Amino acid sequence: MQLEIVTPDKKVFQGEVTEATFPGASGAFQVLNNHAPIVSALAKGAVSFTTKEGKQSMIVDGGVVEVKNNVIVVLAEKVVG
Numbered sequence: 089m090q091l092e093i094v095t096p097d098k099k100v101f102q103g104e105v106t107e108a109t110f111p112g113a114s115g116a117f118q119v120l121n122n123h124a125p126i127v128s129a130l131a132k133g134a135v136s137f138t139t140k141e142g143k144q145s146m147i148v149d150g151g152v153v154e155v156k157n158n159v160i161v162v163l164a165e166k167v168v169g
Contacts, residue, residue, distance in 0.1 A: 089121055091137055093146070093162040100146065100167050108137040108160055110153050125156045135162060 091108055093101040109118045111133025119126075130153055136145040151164035 089119070089158040089160060091160045091162070093135065093148075093164060093167070095164050095167055100164070101144075103139055105137040105139055105160075108135065110135055110162075111148070112153075119155050119160060121158060123155050123158075127152065127154045130162070130164070135164075 089105055089108075091101065091103060091105045092099065107118060107120050109116060110128070111131045113129040113131050116133070117128070130148055130151045132149050133147065134145050135148050136143060147168045148162070148164040149166040149168055151162060153160065153162045
């Protein structure tokens with residue numbers, strides 16, 4: 089799957105991932121390959137994902153995530169770590 093994490097200032101991450109976990113506004117959720125299309129608001133919390141280099145994580149300060157056709161786009165208000 090392709091994951092792209094973008095803030096108003098810059099592209100924070102773009103690459104291939106095998107899974108990703110998000111702090112949804114109604115609770116955390118995980119996205120795996122061939123996930124159904126979804127758009128969800130994000131709360132402040134950790135976005136974690138697994139690349140071939142291993143597990144990575146960053147804290148987002150809210151935003152929106154869209155999943156469609158194995159492409160995940162995160163529009164984060166801000167990445168704080």
